[in-house]
Amino acid sequence: MKYEDAIKKYDPVIGIEVHVELGTATKMFDAAPNTFGGGPNTNITPTSLGLPGSLPVVNEKGVEYAIKIGLALGCEIAETCRFARKNYFYPDVPKDFQTSQSDEPIAAEGQVEVELSDGTLVTVPVERAHMEEDAGKNTHVGGATGRIHGADHSLVDYNRAGVPLVEIVTHPITGTGERAAEVAAAYVRTLRDIFRALDVSEARMEQGNVRADVNVSLRESPDAPLGTRTETKNVNSFRSIERAVRFEIARQATLLEAGEKIVQETRHFHEESGETSSGRPKSDADDYRYFPEPDLVPLQPSREWVDRLRETLPELPAQKRRRLLAEWKFSDLEMRDIVNAGLLEAIEDTVTAGAKPSAARKWWTGEVARLANQEDRHPTEIVTPAQVAGLVDLIGQGKLNDKLAKEVLSGVVAGEGEPAEVMDARGLEIVEDTGALEAAVEEAIAANPDVVEKIKGGKMQAIGALMGPIMKATRGQADAGKAKELILAKIGV
Amino acid sequence: MTESSAITPEQVEHLASLSRIAMSEDELKSLAGDLTTILGNVARVNEVAGDDVPATSHPIPLTNVMRPDVVGPTLSSEQALAAAPAAADDKFLVPQILGEE
Numbered sequence: 001m002k003y004e005d006a007i008k009k010y011d012p013v014i015g016i017e018v019h020v021e022l023g024t025a026t027k028m029f030d031a032a033p034n035t036f037g038g039g040p041n042t043n044i045t046p047t048s049l050g051l052p053g054s055l056p057v058v059n060e061k062g063v064e065y066a067i068k069i070g071l072a073l074g075c076e077i078a079e080t081c082r083f084a085r086k087n088y089f090y091p092d093v094p095k096d097f098q099t100s101q102s103d104e105p106i107a108a109e110g111q112v113e114v115e116l117s118d119g120t121l122v123t124v125p126v127e128r129a130h131m132e133e134d135a136g137k138n139t140h141v142g143g144a145t146g147r148i149h150g151a152d153h154s155l156v157d158y159n160r161a162g163v164p165l166v167e168i169v170t171h172p173i174t175g176t177g178e179r180a181a182e183v184a185a186a187y188v189r190t191l192r193d194i195f196r197a198l199d200v201s202e203a204r205m206e207q208g209n210v211r212a213d214v215n216v217s218l219r220e221s222p223d224a225p226l227g228t229r230t231e232t233k234n235v236n237s238f239r240s241i242e243r244a245v246r247f248e249i250a251r252q253a254t255l256l257e258a259g260e261k262i263v264q265e266t267r268h269f270h271e272e273s274g275e276t277s278s279g280r281p282k283s284d285a286d287d288y289r290y291f292p293e294p295d296l297v298p299l300q301p302s303r304e305w306v307d308r309l310r311e312t313l314p315e316l317p318a319q320k321r322r323r324l325l326a327e328w329k330f331s332d333l334e335m336r337d338i339v340n341a342g343l344l345e346a347i348e349d350t351v352t353a354g355a356k357p358s359a360a361r362k363w364w365t366g367e368v369a370r371l372a373n374q375e376d377r378h379p380t381e382i383v384t385p386a387q388v389a390g391l392v393d394l395i396g397q398g399k400l401n402d403k404l405a406k407e408v409l410s411g412v413v414a415g416e417g418e419p420a421e422v423m424d425a426r427g428l429e430i431v432e433d434t435g436a437l438e439a440a441v442e443e444a445i446a447a448n449p450d451v452v453e454k455i456k457g458g459k460m461q462a463i464g465a466l467m468g469p470i471m472k473a474t475r476g477q478a479d480a481g482k483a484k485e486l487i488l489a490k491i492g493v
Numbered sequence: 494m495t496e497s498s499a500i501t502p503e504q505v506e507h508l509a510s511l512s513r514i515a516m517s518e519d520e521l522k523s524l525a526g527d528l529t530t531i532l533g534n535v536a537r538v539n540e541v542a543g544d545d546v547p548a549t550s551h552p553i554p555l556t557n558v559m560r561p562d563v564v565g566p567t568l569s570s571e572q573a574l575a576a577a578p579a580a581a582d583d584k585f586l587v588p589q590i591l592g593e594e
Contacts, residue, residue, distance in 0.1 A: 024562050031565030040583040041570040049573060061562035082550055089513055091587040139584070155584035158573070287511055292550035300556045 003181070003246045006253030011222045012180040014245060015215035015229070016124075018168045018191050021134060021208070022065045023201045028133045028164035029056030029099060029296075036207060040157040048162045050095030056295055058083075062164040063106070064309065065200040066131045067301060069166050070107025071310050072194050073126050080300045081106045083131070083293040091156050092135035100167075102290040105130035106299070112194075113318055114186045116179065119336055124187050125171040134163040166200075172226060180216075181245035185238040188212050193317040205237050212241055216248040218256060227252075228262040232276050235269045244269045247276055324348060328357035341365065342378060349385035355392040363388050367406050371413050382413045390419040403476050404428045430477050440473035441466075441486045452491055463487060500528040 001009075027034050030047035046054040070077050084102035110126040137160055142152030168191065176183045192210050195203040203210050217229035230252070235244045247269075252262050266279040315323070321344070325335050328351070338344050343364045350360035364379055368388065372379040391409060394400045400408060400423065411422035423429050444466045445452055454462040463484055470483050502521040505528065509516045516524070570583040579586035 026562050026564050031560070031563065032567050033564045039570060041573045041585070042567065044568050044573055045565070046568065049568075057558065057560045059562050060559035063559065080556075087511075091585070091590065138590070140590070142589075152589055154587050154590050155581055156587055157584050289511070294551065297551050297553065297555045297558050 001250055001253040001257055003250045004178075006218070006249050007178045007180065010218040010220065010249075010253055010256065011174075011224070012176065012245075012249050013217050013219065013226055013229075014173045014176065014180050014184050016170050016173070016184060016187055017213040017215075017231075018188055019134075019165050019211045019213075020069070020168070020191070020195050020201050020203065021210075022062055022164040022166060023199070024059055024061045024065065024164055026059055026061075027162035028059050028062045028131065029162055030054075032162065034163050038159060041159065043159040044161070048094070048158055056099065056293075058296060058299065059164060062131065063299065063301065065164070065198075066106050066129065066166050067306060067309050068198050068200055068313065069168070069195070070110065070129050071306070071313055072198055072316060073107070073110035073112055073129060073168065075107035075110035075126060075129060077301060077306045078104060078106050078108065079303075080104070080298055082298050083296045084290045085293050086132075086288045086290055088288060090135075091154060092138050092161070094136065094158055094161060098132060098135065099293055099296070100132035100290075101130035106301070112187060112190055114183060114190045115318065115321075115339075116182055116186050117336070117340055119332055120179075122176065122179075122183050122186070124173055124183070127169045127171045129166055129168045132165050132167055134160050134165050136161040174222065180249065181242045184212075184214055184245045185242040188241055189238050190317070197314050197317055197320075199314075208236060211236055214241060214244055214248070216245055216252065217262070218249065218252045228264050230262065230265055230267050230276075232267045232269050233279065240269060240271060243274045244276060247274055251276070320344075328361075330357070330361065334361065337365065341369065342380070343369075346380050346385050346388075350388045350392070353386050353389035355389040359392040359395070360385075360388060363392065363409075367409055371410065383409070387412050387419055394419055394423060398479055398481075399423065399429045401430065401476070401478070401480055403471075404430065430479055434482075436474060437470075437478055437483060438486060440470045440478065441483060441490060443473060444469040445487065445490055455487075455491055456493060498532070500525045500532065 006012075022028075022034075024034050026032060027048060030045045032045045032048050033043050035043060047056055067077055081101060081104040083099050084104075085097040086100045086102070087097045089096055105128040107129040108127065110129070112124045112126060114122045114124055116122065136156050136158040139155045139157070141155060170187070173180075173183065173187075188210070192203045192205065195201045195210065201209055212235050213231055213233050214235055215229045215231045217227040219225065219227045230248060232244045232248060235241045248267070255262060263278070263281070265281050267276040268279050269276050321335065321339060324344070325332070328335075330338070338347060338361065347357070347360045347364050350364065351357050368379045368383055372382050375382065391400070391405055391412070394408070395402070395405050404423075407426065407428055408419050408422045411417070411426060412419055416422045416425060447469065448466060451462050451465045466487055467480060467483065470478055502518075502525045505521045505525045506516070509521070574580040574583070574585065577585050
């Protein structure tokens, strides 16, 4: 059954667990550096390895970041919470348990406002955000594909073991219907933007800083009880999240149509095919035998600390978009295009550097985007906001018109220097030769009496027909504003 | 502790499998009896602890033990692997992982 048919027949319910690696200097429970890369098994201490006699100590910065995330999601910050041992045997956890939080998370009950590409707002309810540690990394050796099946043995690197994580769990997200897959991806993107705004993580999906598990279930109607869910693990790009949800909805609908049952299990997403495949049956939470971590005493973040962190919260992406929309006076559509193109920051910085919002928007979404597109790069990779602001400034001073500014821009992109340098080097500055301009204007008026009549008759847009010959006569260097003034003066309108 | 919360050999078997401990039928039965008795004794705490006594996870009245986010000394990979039964490429070598991906 296709996704489009599946969502007509069934009501999808999704739930998302997002893990974010915090950008602290050290791990959550020991002083080993929290850095990406480095030789295998070098960023570790006896505590990272769970060696006998080692004791964990909580990283204060990790708690601070977790509280900030909780506050940004509108959660209540617990007055008291505990760490717990989540027990399971797998070689990537050297202690045979993961230090996590169970029934007492640091943050609970919040919500995230998610904006879809067409501007529709969806509120995603957050159940909890809790602190835990990352696991090490297994490499399976001997199998053809590097997967477990067929592997002779596995190699384990514990550099990542103990890296601070915050896991954010949603309540079931209902009522999204045909947009379920889109909402899932937009939600994770929104969280990513929030992590970056809070400066608690680099939040790079491609490095695994942010990882999502997506739960999907179907039911006959919104009034029916929740169906059996599957959990697709470690879906690591926005596009994959959307594809995984679409695939699961279609797959489950096909099974239900055939009268079969959905198996509660974890599934794996395959990037190449866009499909999911069966993993292991989902363990009952009881099987993890959670119990309070005896080596870590309870955490009771003082209300003063929480209030202080609340005061330092930066403006969040959604608030910022609303503020800038009001300040810049763009249309909703223009704003959405900017956000979807990833140009909000660039335009904001360009405006801060002195450009008018409309001019900044025009250049970034126009010529800069066009040049970037030719090279298959992002506009922000080929010029800086300061350079665009410089270009806009030269136009404002009357030294460049749009046509010449495009030439200057291509020079800047080619690495020839800053806009003013390129303008000087290429000799593109508009020469204040009023005599030449006047001559060109007179010539154009004389050659186009019909156009002149129209202008006299009040049809101002007819002036455009005179600009072509004037630009041609001045080799594109005429200031359009001045030319227009001269035309009107000479015609006597 | 009520009769209905007695530990069954099946529960012990499940727990043993989670803990990767092989146990005989006899061991499962006798351990089920022992655990039922132990839990029954521990459950007597409920008789004296009223609603005003919060669940206690730690006997020491300490909270908020934290350290600043400052990097400390680390092990070298040689040190880390010194006690490992097997290693390759500066990594711990473990037997093939079965049954899951």
